[in-house]
Structure formats: structure tokens, C-alpha cells
Amino acid sequence: MGVEGLNPENTPVGEKKKRKTGPEDASYITTAVIELRPALYMELMFCKWVLAFLLYCWLIFAVGFSVEGLHENSRVRGVNLGGWLVIEGWIKPSLFYDILNGDMLDGTEVQFKSLTLQKYVSAENGGGMEVTVDRDIPSSWETFRLWRVSESIFQFRTSQGQFLTCNGDGGNVTAAAESASVTETFYIERNLNNRVHIKLKSGTYLRASKANQLTADYLGTPGWDDNAATFEMIIVSNILHGDYQLANGHEHDKAKEVLKKHRNTFITVEDFNFLYRHGINTVRIPVGWWIAFDPNPPAPFIGGSLEALDNAFSWAQAFSIKCIIDLHAAPGSQNGMEHSASRDGKTGWPTSPDHISQTLDVIDFLASRYAKHPALLGIELLNEPSAGSVPLDILVSFYKQGYQIVRKYSSTAYVLFCQRIGNADPFELYQANLGSENTVVDLHYYNLFDNFFVNMSSLDNIQYIYKNRQTQLQALNSANGPLVFIGEWVNEWNVTGGSQTDYQDFGRAQLEVYNAASFGWAYWTLKNDIKHWDFEWNIQSNYLQLQLGYSSSNQIFILVLFLGLACGCSFLH
Template sequence: MLLRPAFLMELVLTKWVCAFLLCCWLFVSGVYSVEGLRGDSKVRGVNLGGWLVVEGWIKPSLFDDIPNEDMLDGTQVQLKSVTLEKYVSAENGGGMNVSVDRDIASSWETFRATLQTQLTADYPGKPGWEDNAATFEITIVANTLHGDYQLTNGYGYSKAKDILKRHRNSFITVGDFSFLYRHGINTVRIPVGWWIAYDPDPPAPFIGGTLEALDNAFSWAQAYNIKCIIDLHAAPGSQNGMEHSASRDGSTDWPNPDHISQTLHVIDFLASRYARHPALLGIELLNEPSAAAVPLDTLVSYYKQGYQIVRKYSSAAYVIVCQRIGNADPLELYQANIGSHHLVVDLHYYNLFDNFFVNMSAVDNMQFIYKSREAQLQALNSANGPLVLIGEWVNEWNVTNGSQTDYQDFGRVQLEVYNLASFGWAYWTLKNDRPHWDFEWNIKNNYLQLGNSPKNWNVNSLVLLGSAYVSFYLHNIL
């Protein structure tokens, strides 16, 4: 039987395309794999946020019984003299005199209430209330910090110790690891604070017990064949001024050399303790350093030292470095030559916290994931550098009237794109007072549908790639 040349060409081309796609799949499978995971080749993770590092918005009830909760550490207040009708001001922003001479309250007229820098008004004799310049009206401008510092100082040591003990024993349990295992989760990312290295008697006001809880988590993880990423969420002096970094008053003092040295000691402690544990997958050296307050060269120097410390104890543990939050390009860490192998860059993807997302529709949010996030992930995957972890993301947005179907679609789009990350992803967070942030609630109420295990490469992407190559072949060769 004679075959037409065109048919022969089509047959050969079809076989060539199939072989090409198979090679692509095998190549990508080999490149994007995470050693030590069960089943899937990449991380499908969930964060255990709000457990060993307190975040009041995750569990507000922790703060319910604090007397005078309006004046926790870091609360910002403005003081106005009743008789002078002038605001108290720190001249030149602080470090000089304090005066009562400003008509309008701004940053220099806003103070954090702290025990170490009390503002007092001394008056000889017996002051009156209404006709005395030393009588002030207090306006609370911001009361946003609800972390470990605020909880302990708010309750006092004894009561805070009892509250935190109950919280650590009940918020995350072995039953949660069973739930995660049943739903295909192979990794937990566990935020810890720097004081864990000094357990059971950490410096005041921090309270011991987090080390025992972390040990429990590793045991539970091992029992369910789940891996652990230890994430240093709160560093000495605070790396971003937020409550999840255990900031006292909103300041960012971590770049101080003494604080960096202390942080490296914490990494050494964690690496030496858990490096040989079969449940350890990696150690994240620092969570969300602020781009505004942490210079890149300072951060890179710390990351390089932290990498070497982990390598001193393990050649297999992944070392994870977090992108700076704010105005920073993740490529800055790819160009830093931090470590030679098993290095991961952590990106946090939220369609929140920025005015850019405020007026977006459901469709706009999903298109942004496809057009911006997918393009960035593909660029980083091909950058011939560290692996990529989407270490925090959530099935929540600024869309106020989203239906269950909208949430399902949003979650599906995020999973489809974040599955492209060469190391994997981790949802923020397992339990939360706000339902859509709560992984367990999302799964049980069918707002987030995990579907099958992620593949190393999207099948549609391979088909498109093959089609493009076929088009090139037909146009340029035949």
C-alpha cells in the first residue's frame, strides 16, 4: 500500500510531538522535585499560624480578659492639654525636648505608651482637673498590636502563663495532623519565635512552653508521614514591626548587629536540635523582613550565615529565605548567591493588603493570578536558581459579595497557578477566627476544593508548548 507523503509527514510529526511532550514531562519532573516527601513531588502545605507565635486576629478571645485592653504595649496615643488646647509633641520626632505647643496632632504628637519611656506631668501642690495645663485629653490613634508581648504584659506573667499553656495544648493537636493527612497535605510550616531557643525560661516577657509544643508537632508529623518546615516568624527586635514578629511597639530593630547575632544563635539551636529528625523538611531563616527597614545587604549577609549554620548540621535540609515585604523584587535573592543547593525562596501571595485589589471583581482577581502571578512563577522557575515556595496564600479577597462558587473558582485558580511553584505551596492558616482564612473550615464547607495531587507540569501547558513547536516546524521547515 502506498502512503501519501503528506500522511507520512503527519504520522512522523505526530510521533515526534508525542516524544517531545514525554521528554518535556520527564525533564520537568526531574527538575522540580522535593526530596523526602510522600506521594507528591512538591509541598502541599498548611501553616500552623497563631499557635506558637500569638496573633490576636487569629484568635481574638486570647485577649478578652485583659483589663484596660485599650492601652496594650504599642498603643499609639495623642495628648492634648485641656486648658492650653495644645498637643504634646516630641521635638524633631524624638530624642530631644517634649513640649506642649502644637495645634494639630501628627506623627511627632503621637506616642506609644510603654513602661520604659513614661510620659509624666509633674505639678507642685494639688492639681485640679479642669483648670490645669497638666490635665490631658487622651486620644487613642491606633491599638493594632496583639502579639506575645501585648498578651503577657497585659495579663501579667502568672495569668498569661496559664492562658498560653491552655492555648498551646488545645489550638493544635494530633487530631489536626490526622485531618491534614486525610486531605493530602504533606507538609506543615510552623511559625516560632526567637525565645524558643531559651526555653523553658526565656527572657521576659516571653513565656516558655513553645519548645515542648514544637517537639510534639514533630512527633505527630512523623506519625502521619508529614514533613515540617520550622519558620522563624519572630526575630529579636522585630524584623517588620508587626504583631506576628512579636513587636513591642511597632518599631523594627532587628537589623541591629546584636539582634542578628542572637538570631543566628536561634538558627543554630533549631538546626542542631532537629536536623536529624526524620520529619524535618527545612528551616526558614526569617519571615517577612521589611523592605523599608531591613537593607538588602544586611539581609543577604544574614541569610548566607544562616545557610552555613544549617549546612553545618545537615546537607539535606532545605534552607528557606523569605522575600522582603513591601517594595522588593524576589529576583534580588536569586542574584545573591546565598547557597549552593537545597535553597528555597519564599513568596507570599495575597490579593489583599493593597489598594490595588480594593475595587477588583471576582473575575479581575482571577485574571490577576493568571497574568501576573503565573508569569512571575514561570520566570523564577526558569531563573536557574533557588526553588520557589508560595509559603503563604489564602482563599480570601476584597470581594464582599462573593458566592460559594466564586470562592471555589478563586481557590481553583490559585491552586492551578501555585502548583507551578517548583517547591510547592502552604496555605495560611490551619485555624482562624475568620472563616475564609481557616483551612479546616474551607475544606469542611466546600469553599476550597483541593482536587487531585498537583503535577509537576500543567498538562495544558505541555499541549500548548507542543502545539507551538509544531506550528514553528510547519511554518519554518516544511
């Protein structure tokens, strides 16, 4: 029995047991260490290599898929400021409401049918020859694009690009003019039933002659009955509602008033506050080429967009948001659409060295002005060049020159190259060696604008995102070259009667897949009269539920890494 306060070996509690060690003890310890050392060494080395491997994987994941310049090297989670500094009438139709003869804007396609002959006016071979009034069924030769001079004065462009022209009273109208001037200008009188009279500046009216010619020799003033100088005007298409149509449709002072109000109210500092509060770190801002000539750009464009862009950069900086400047509209138009400020739907940019040179000057202007601004993330050289109209070699040459221009002013700003729209493979840009540092390929993903999507169900659309979009993104992410950016996408489709849950599922699928893009994504667009295109409405109405972290597969990968690190550390202890 021991003494109270002592341990079983009668050593005072709290004191180490002291005893002598003999030679036999030393021999035992030496033997134990010799036996344990190889096993301990191997375990330590194993843990070391495991930890090194996990750390390497983490660095590859965290650094390889991050964007320099963003907070904590995250990726772009962005929104486009579409319809603000480049007008698209479908985004805010009210901008065009007060235009007189608003259905006869630049680029409107019209046909004219003689009431006496019951035949259509036709430019033989689509232009370059005589004009007849002898077609029973209208087609491209019988269709003319309006160039608007005023609400009642127009020029008529043929499908091949020539203009109707008449040398004066008594002459025949032909389609031989390559450009438009006084002799290519006509006055239109119109009644409520779309019956029209067409006359020269001299006041002489055109008529359909019995010889099926269009001549400037009608005597007197025609009425609205079925006479040789009265035609039925059929509006075939009126789809262009861009900057050119707005500025040229309104009288200049009115256009200036309309655009000033729009630029001051459509996007404000409060919108940047909204984006910041919802985790958006980048805005992509479309601009037109005329911004480089502000405050007095060439007619008919209206100045003021440069001041608005300066404001956007200031607001972005205040809320730690980055800006991508996107050249949305190039001189001559790179795709013939309203958002490229095309006058009449033609694509003139790739065939004009002057247009291309002027576009490079615009890039130089933007890069020199904003390269050192702390809010700049990148410059997109050209939005949506048309695959059908812009040859790849022309585009690649332009992109390479644009890259070098940006690099004159910044070694770190990202240079973005937009994929050609239409039948084009984005890998064509990866094979072009466009630039060596901080380059990005911009893809626009819409389950719209193609008959392929017309009859898809909600489930079909979601499966397409996971099977087709995700597969392409994975391939591009793995390619040796630029980062990948889904620069435009939307929570809208061709599904009729989709429920809120359907839209939530569709949006969730897109976010999960596009979150994996190595540069990031940007929603089109912040504000829109069509609610499902409106980012604010989607967020506030809970149709789009943002997942601003990593995708589920990446979250699992990160979890495994951390568990591995934790286990390794525990083992070492």
C-alpha cells in the same frame, strides 16, 4: 474436493505443510530480506529515539519539579500553623480579652491634649529636645508609643525613638532619654471619658504650664474638671497584639496560664489527622526567637513553645507529614509587625549586630535539634523582612551565614529564604548566590494589604492570578537558582458580597497557578476566627476545593507523554 479433516491442500489440520524448497525459494527470501532490512531498521531506530525523547521529557518533568524528602517526590502541599507558637491577636482575639486596660498595650499610639490650653503635648523635632504643649493639630511629633510596665504604669517613646523623661519634682519633661528607666516611668490615672492624669513615682502630677511647658509641679490632687493636670488621651492606633503584648499585658502567671492552654488546644494531633486525610503533606510552623531559651526565655516571653514544637514533629511523623520550621520573629523585629513580636512597631533587627548574631544562634539551635528528625523538610531563616527597613546587603549576608549553619547539621534539609515584603523584586535573591544545594525562595501572595486590590471585582482578582502571578511564577521557575515556594496565600480578597461560587473560582485559580510552583505552596492558616482565612472552614464548607494533582496544563503534558509512549510501544509490536 478435499478429504474431510484436511485443509484445501490436503494437509492434516494442525500440522505444518511440508514441502521441499529449491534454489528459487532461497533466492526470493534473500531478495525480500535485503529489500525490507533498511526500512525496518529505520522504523526501529525512529521508535527508539521517540521513546528516548519521551522518557527524557518525563524525567525532566518528574524530577525537575519534585521535592526531595516528600512521598513519591511530590511537591509541597502545605498549611501554615499560624497563631499557635507565635501569637497574632487577629487570629484568636479572645487571648487578649481579660487584660486590664487592654487598649493600652505595648506599641499603642496615643496623644495628649491639655484641657486648659486646648493644645497637644509635643516632642520637638520628634524627640531629643524639649517637650511643649503648644500644637493645635497633632501629627507624628505629638504621637507617643506606649511601653507598658503594668496596667497603670507606662513609658512614652517618641517618633524618633527617645523617651519622655523627668528628673523629679519641679522639673520640666523632656524627650532626651535614649533608653527607659525609673526617670522615664510615669503613672496614669484614667476615668471613663479618657481623661487622664500623669504623675511621677513620687506622686507629683504633671501639668501644662501657661508657658506651654510640661512640668512636674502640680500642687495637690487634681479632679476631673478642666484643670492644668488633666488631659484628654486620644488612642490613635492599637494594632499590635502579638507575643509581647500578650505576655506583658497579662500578669506573668496569668499569661503563662493563657498560653499553656492555647498551645495545648489550638493545634492537636487531630489536626494532623485532618490534614493527612485531605492530602496535605507539609506544615509550615512559625516560631519565635525565644524558643531557643525555653523553658525560661527572657521576659516577658513565656516558655513552653519548644515542647509544643516537639509534639508537632511527633504528630507529623505519625501521619507522614513533613515540617518546615519558620523563624517568624527575630530579636528586635525584622518588620515592626505583631507577628515578629515587635514591642512598639519599630524594626530594630537590621541595625543591631547583636540581634543578627543572636538570630544566627537561634538557627543553630533549631538546626542542631531537628536536623536528623525524619519529619524535617526545611528551615526558613527569617519570615517577611521589611524591604523598607532591612537593607538587601544585610539580609543577604545573614542568609548566607544561616545557610552554612544549617549545612553544618544537614546536607539535605531545605533552606528557605523569604522575599522582603514591600517594594522588593524576588529576583534579587536569585542573583545573590545564597547557597548551592536545596535552596528555596519563599513568596507570599495576597490580593490584599495594598490599595491596588481595593476596587477589584471577583473577575479582576482571578485574572490577576492568571496574568500576573502565573507570569512571575513561570519566570522564577525558569530561573537558574532556588526552587519557588508560595509560602503564604489565602482564599480571601477585598471583594464585598462574594458568593460561594466566587470564592470557589478564586481558590481554584490560585490552586491551579500555585500548583506549578517548583517547591509548592502553603495556605495561611489552619485555624482562624475569620472564617475565610481558616483552612478547615474552607474545606468543610466547600469554599476551597483542593486540586492536589498537577495543574491542567501539566496534566495535558503528562497525557501526551503517556499517549506517545503507548503509541511507540504499539508500533514496536
